[in-house]
Amino acid sequence: MRYLHNRSFRPLSFLIGLLFLAGFAHAQTSPRIVSLDGTVSEILCDLGLQARLVGVDVTSTYPESLQKLPKVGHNRTISAEGVLAQKPTLVLTTEKAGTKADVLDQLRSAGVEVVSFKQEFSVEGTKKLITDIATACRVPSKARGLIRQVDTEVAGVKKAAGRPKVLFIYARGAGTMFVAGRGTPVEKMIELAGGQNATNQFDDFKPLTAEALVGANPDIILLFDSGLESLGGANGLLNVPGIAQTNAGKNKRFVMMDGHLLTGFTPRLGKAIGELARKIAPGGTL
Numbered sequence: 001m002r003y004l005h006n007r008s009f010r011p012l013s014f015l016i017g018l019l020f021l022a023g024f025a026h027a028q029t030s031p032r033i034v035s036l037d038g039t040v041s042e043i044l045c046d047l048g049l050q051a052r053l054v055g056v057d058v059t060s061t062y063p064e065s066l067q068k069l070p071k072v073g074h075n076r077t078i079s080a081e082g083v084l085a086q087k088p089t090l091v092l093t094t095e096k097a098g099t100k101a102d103v104l105d106q107l108r109s110a111g112v113e114v115v116s117f118k119q120e121f122s123v124e125g126t127k128k129l130i131t132d133i134a135t136a137c138r139v140p141s142k143a144r145g146l147i148r149q150v151d152t153e154v155a156g157v158k159k160a161a162g163r164p165k166v167l168f169i170y171a172r173g174a175g176t177m178f179v180a181g182r183g184t185p186v187e188k189m190i191e192l193a194g195g196q197n198a199t200n201q202f203d204d205f206k207p208l209t210a211e212a213l214v215g216a217n218p219d220i221i222l223l224f225d226s227g228l229e230s231l232g233g234a235n236g237l238l239n240v241p242g243i244a245q246t247n248a249g250k251n252k253r254f255v256m257m258d259g260h261l262l263t264g265f266t267p268r269l270g271k272a273i274g275e276l277a278r279k280i281a282p283g284g285t286l
C-alpha cells in the first residue's frame with residue numbers, strides 16, 4: 001500500500017494507458033479494405049464495416065457516403081497500382097466484377113489478402129453472398145438480420161404480367177453500346193420481374209448492332225439512368241440506328257433504373273425487382 005502511495009500510482013493515467021494500447025492493437029489488426037465490386041461494398045456497409053473501407057470501384061455507388069472514398073477504377077480496367085496506392089491489407093471482390101486474374105495475383109504478390117466471392121444471380125445467391133462476406137469479415141451473426149430483410153422484401157414483390165420482351169442496353173455514349181445476352185445478371189432481373197430477355201442469341205454482352213435490334217424487336221428497352229443520360233435522353237436513343245424500328249422505339253417504351261440497383265443483386269433485391277416489375281408492367285410508370 002505504502003509502495004503504491006510512494007510511487008504515486010494514478011488509476012486514471014493507468015486506464016488511459018490501457019485504452020491507448022487497446023486502440024493501437026486494434027489499429028494493427030483492423031483490415032484496410034478495398035472493394036472492387038459495388039455489391040460487396042454495399043453489403044460491407046450494411047454489416048457496419050464501412051469504416052474499414054479505404055477504396056472502392058466505380059460501381060460502388062450506394063450508399064451515397066461511399067462517394068467520398070478514393071475510386072480505384074471499373075472492373076476490367078482496374079490496375080494493381082491504383083489499388084495498392086490505398087495501402088489495403090484486404091481486397092474483396094466477386095468473380096462477376098471481372099477484375100483480371102493477373103491483377104489479383106499482383107495484389108497477392110504484394111502481400112495483400114484477396115478474396116473473390118462467387119456470386120449467383122438469384123435470391124438465394126444474394127443471401128449466400130451476404131453470409132460469405134459476413135463470415136470472411138468475422139461478423140457472421142450480423143448476416144441474419146440482412147437476410148431476413150431480403151426475404152421479407154422479395155416476398156412482397158408483384159411480378160409484371162404478360163412477359164414483356166425487354167432488351168437491356170449498356171451505354172456510355174453512342175460509341176460504347178452493349179446488349180445483355182444470356183446468363184447476365186440483368187437477364188435474371190428481367191425474369192424475376194416477370195419479363196423475358198428479348199435476345200437469347202448469345203452469352204454475356206455484345207456490341208449493339210441495328211440488325212440485332214430489329215431482330216430482337218423488344219417491347220421495352222431498359223437502360224441505366226446514366227446510360228440514357230450519356231445518349232442525350234430519349235431523343236438521343238431514338239437516333240441510334242435500329243431503335244425507331246422496334247416496338248419499344250415506336251411506342252417510346254424506354255425504362256431506366258439506377259445501374260447498381262438493377263444489376264447488383266444487393267440486399268435491396270426486393271426493392272430492385274419491385275421497381276423493375278412496376279416499370280415494365282403493361283402501362284407501367286417510367
Ligand code: HEM
Binds near residue numbers: 060061226259
Ligand atoms: C466496355 C465496357 C464498359 C465501359 C467502357 C464502362 C464504363 C463505365 C464508366 C466510365 C463508369 C463511370 C460512370 C460515371 O461515374 O458516371 C461506369 C459505371 C458503371 N458501370 Fe460500366 N462500363 C462498361 C461495362 C459495364 C458492364 C457490362 C456493366 C454491368 C452491366 C457495368 C456496370 C456499371 C455500373 C453499375 C456503374 C455505376 C454507375 C452507374 O450506374 O452508371 N459496366 N462504367
